[in-house]
Amino acid sequence: MRMRATLGVVTGALALSALAVPAAQADEVEGDTAISNVVVNGGKAAVVGSTAKKTITVTFTVKDNKGVDWAQAILYHGANIDSSDSGAVANGSDGRATCTVVNATTSNCKSTFDLEPGYNLINKVAGTWKVWAIAVGNDADYVQKDNAKSFQVQRASKLTVNASPEPVKKGKTITVTGKLSRANWEDNKYHGYTNQSVKLQFRKKDSSTYTTLKTITSNSTGELKTTVTASTDGYFRYSFAGTTTTPAVNATGDFVDVQ
Structure with a gap:
């Protein structure tokens, strides 16, 4: 040998x-x-x-x-x-x-x-x-x-979400922003993960299940932004399915009170 x-x-x-x-x-x-x-x-x-x-x-x-x-x-x-x-x-x-x-x-x-x-x-x-x-x-x-x-x-990946305004009147527009980022092993920081498909999901206040509303793409800095129409109280989150190099991640749901 x-x-x-x-x-x-x-x-x-x-x-x-x-x-x-x-x-x-x-x-x-x-x-x-x-x-x-x-x-x-x-x-x-x-x-x-x-x-x-x-x-x-x-x-x-x-x-x-x-x-x-x-x-x-x-x-x-x-x-x-x-x-x-x-x-x-x-x-x-x-x-x-x-x-x-x-x-x-x-x-x-x-x-x-x-x-x-x-x-x-x-x-x-x-x-x-x-x-x-x-x-x-x-x-x-x-x-x-x-x-x-x-x-x-x-x-490692990170994902944030912010839905506003809070509270909001039924039928009005909610803007949902966020950012998808991942670890950079060379400068020891997190940077935006660009051009990635991310789902916007919603669950009603008394539900435990999220439903996908739409899929959007992160921009050149990993930022996410879209709008929806306010209908009922509940939580919005972004959800990323992951890639071979980056794991799946869900943002913590952001509650919106619809009046």
């Missing part, structure tokens, strides 16, 4: 060094060692804000008929690990997973990883990431997976 010493990623964002990982890009297997049940961040997208580091957990199962010697996972963004433009090595001194023996042939393994704006997160790497994984049996059998699991790393 060939080994390489380094994995290159975004210059100035992350340097992963002193790794002992196989050189081949494609999946490899020798013997009966198997990796399964890979779960990243509890099965949810990893949503990261503009400044705070987010730690996520990766768990997986390893089987080998002679028992499990060691295992390791690495997170990366790119077509494959050798052409990755960002990534993360597991926390710990050697980057290897902590594996707990279930029985003579099976171990459950776990690693934690840090995702940090301005370090291994820059805006262009939001979206689909992958888990590279290797496991070695006590008999030196091994398996290597270039993409053991895909998952999403997303820029």
